[in-house]
Amino acid sequence: xxxxxxxxxxxxGDNVELRIEGEIVSDDDAWIYEWFGIPVANPSAFKEELSAxxxxxxxxxxxxxxxxxFAAAGMYNALKEHKGKVVVKIDGKAASAGSVIAMAGDExxxxxxxxxxIHNPWSGTRGEAKDMRHMADVLDEVKQTLVNAYQMKxxxxxxxxxxxxxxxxWMSAKKAVAEGFANGILYTDEAxxxxxxxxxxxxxxxxxxxxxxxxxxAMDRFAEQYNRIKPPKxxxxxxxxxxxxxxxxxxxxxxxxxxxxxxxxxxxGRVLNR
Numbered sequence: 379x380x381x382x383x384x385x386x387x388x389x390x391g392d393n394v395e396l397r398i399e400g401e402i403v404s405d406d407d408a409w410i411y412e413w414f415g416i417p418v419a420n421p422s423a424f425k426e427e428l429s430a431x432x433x434x435x436x437x438x439x440x441x442x443x444x445x446x447x448f449a450a451a452g453m454y455n456a457l458k459e460h461k462g463k464v465v466v467k468i469d470g471k472a473a474s475a476g477s478v479i480a481m482a483g484d485e486x487x488x489x490x491x492x493x494x495x496i497h498n499p500w501s502g503t504r505g506e507a508k509d510m511r512h513m514a515d516v517l518d519e520v521k522q523t524l525v526n527a528y529q530m531k532x533x534x535x536x537x538x539x540x541x542x543x544x545x546x547x548w549m550s551a552k553k554a555v556a557e558g559f560a561n562g563i564l565y566t567d568e569a570x571x572x573x574x575x576x577x578x579x580x581x582x583x584x585x586x587x588x589x590x591x592x593x594x595x596a597m598d599r600f601a602e603q604y605n606r607i608k609p610p611k612x613x614x615x616x617x618x619x620x621x622x623x624x625x626x627x628x629x630x631x632x633x634x635x636x637x638x639x640x641x642x643x644x645x646x647g648r649v650l651n652r
Contacts, residue, residue, distance in 0.1 A: 402445030421452030444474025
């Protein structure tokens, strides 16, 4: 199984490094990524391996656009339950669900060229009007769970965090430290004054389009792999006179559960923090 996270223990075994990169996916969807060889991790597998390092101090490096909010919650909980100090270092991006995992750190540090982003959870659903209203209520409750994690780390009021999420807030290292989402900036001994201007300074300005592009690229990889294993279309011979015909479909590769894959790609309700 290919994973987007990796544990690496030091020579003395007392310190462990953990890298989290790429998509954050649910246990149910992990097999799709594994099938096509795309690096992935699911919460249950993550927890299982993390349990092997009980009592060890862990440095968690994060570079992720985010993904499934419930999968991120599972990884957040696993790190909070870990018996040992957890130091999070963001060296690229901790966006969306990735920022939730970052909040599990006892200490959080950001590279001066990294970015942290928080926003409201997204979802897709279909059905009648009452289904849409119900999904809106669900999203409100999911948002509250995210506010809880951010509030525990920052000490900010729930109202302010909610507003930051409404505005899809992108934070440079300086702004994240000023707002309490991070404890310091990597590669510098310079302290950030408590009254520092929290405005984003000298950082790249991202947008939701970047996350959408990331998702689109993942789907393009799926389509490319799918076309490789999809059997060639077979031509149905013309029916003979006085002969009834039935619609036929090409046989699928016996080892490829394509029909299930196609169902997974169909639009369905899903809560994402990406």
